[in-house]
Amino acid sequence: MSMLTPPGMGGKYRITGQTYPRMRRPRRRRRIVLAVVASVVALGLAGWGTLQLIDIFGGGDTARRTTAAARCTPQKARPAVDAVNLPKPADITVNVYNATPRAGLAKTTADELKKRGFAIGKVGNAPAAYDKKVPGAGMLLGAADATKGAFPVLGTQLKGATVKTDTRPTADVDLIIGTAFQALNAPKDATAALALLAKPAPAPSSC
Incomplete structure (x- = not known):
């Protein structure tokens, strides 16, 4: 046994050379x-609390409530025509003209x-x-x-029709069929469009 070996120690702790064995304390990585x-959680909570205080005293919460209230207020649809005075289809005389090379469309x-x-x-x-x-x-x-009357009602029957006025003294209207006409x-x-025209629905709320 070497002179460097402490009393009572042997086996793997027996010192045979000139160097003392390294005897470290176990690392406490978990702690x-x-x-x-x-520490990270504490810092995060402190930062979040600070932002909340700034937001409250800075009026941010009030601004958000005001914006949300404005967004959730339903907007009434404004009809483009006087729905009360709209003529019924039977009160509208329509002249149908074919401006396409396809025969029979007018009839x-x-x-x-x-x-x-x-x-x-x-x-x-x-x-x-x-x-x-x-x-x-x-x-x-x-x-x-x-x-203000005949065009909106007749327009519910044909999607994409353009509108033009002239100086005729009569109340009849013309439907001139264009080249892109399908049906x-x-x-x-058309019935649903007429119902909506007579009683416009309010704009849907996003709330």
């Missing part, structure tokens, strides 16, 4: 990790409008000023007063 985590469209309650006037090819010159689905043509709106869609 260190827990201490670090606790079939007029027959369908008649089934839906509209009064039908003249039916035939479009005047030269509009023949093959209406690129969209159709055009509604009539006196200026028609924009009138489905009856259920």
Whole structure:
């Protein structure tokens, strides 16, 4: 046994050379990790509390409540026409003209409008000023007063129709079928559009 070996120690602790064995205390990593985590949590809570105090005393909470209240207030829809004085389809006389190269569109469209309650006037090819010159689905043509009554009601039957006024003294309106015309709106869609036109619904709330 070496002279460096402490009394009573042997085996793996027996010192045979000139160097003392390293006898460290076991590392306490778990305590260190827990201490670090606790410090981070404490700092986070302190920072969050500080932000809340700044927000309260700075009026941020009040601003948020005001904005939310404004956003949740339902907005009433403003009708583009006087819903009370809208004419019924039976009170509107429609002249149906075909401005496309496809034959028979004026008659079939007029027959369908008649089934839906509209009064039908003249039916035939479009005047030269509009023949093959209406690129969209159709055009509604009539006196200026028609924009407040007949046009909105007739417009529920054909999506995408443009509107134009002239100086005619009569209350009848023209439906000039354009080159992009496919068909009138489905009856259920046209009926729903008429109901909405007569009684506009309020804008939905996001709350």
